[in-house]
Amino acid sequence: MLYLVCYDISDDKIRYQVSERLLDFGARIQESVFECLLDGEQYERMVAALDRIRLDELDKVRIYKVCANCVEAVKIYGPGEVSRDPDFYLV
Numbered sequence: 001m002l003y004l005v006c007y008d009i010s011d012d013k014i015r016y017q018v019s020e021r022l023l024d025f026g027a028r029i030q031e032s033v034f035e036c037l038l039d040g041e042q043y044e045r046m047v048a049a050l051d052r053i054r055l056d057e058l059d060k061v062r063i064y065k066v067c068a069n070c071v072e073a074v075k076i077y078g079p080g081e082v083s084r085d086p087d088f089y090l091v
Helices: 012-023 040-051 068-072
Strands: 002-008 027-030 033-037 060-066
Touching (some): 002 012, 002 040, 012 027, 012 040
Antiparallel strands (some): 002 033, 027 033
């Protein structure tokens, strides 16, 4: 499943912690926006990692679940493409 994670955090240290944790789960597509291809267990691990970060009361983190039909409807202007599951996996 594709998840879009975006945040607006004013404190540099907290923002860095959020971005470092998200790099373990997805690809940065803008400064504070990540695309994460995750199964259920990975999603739970990502949420648990974010839950451990102490956010200020005005900080915002949002996670959007993007359904398969919606992924196909994404319109991109500029370079890049929507993250997709690979056709095969190397083990």
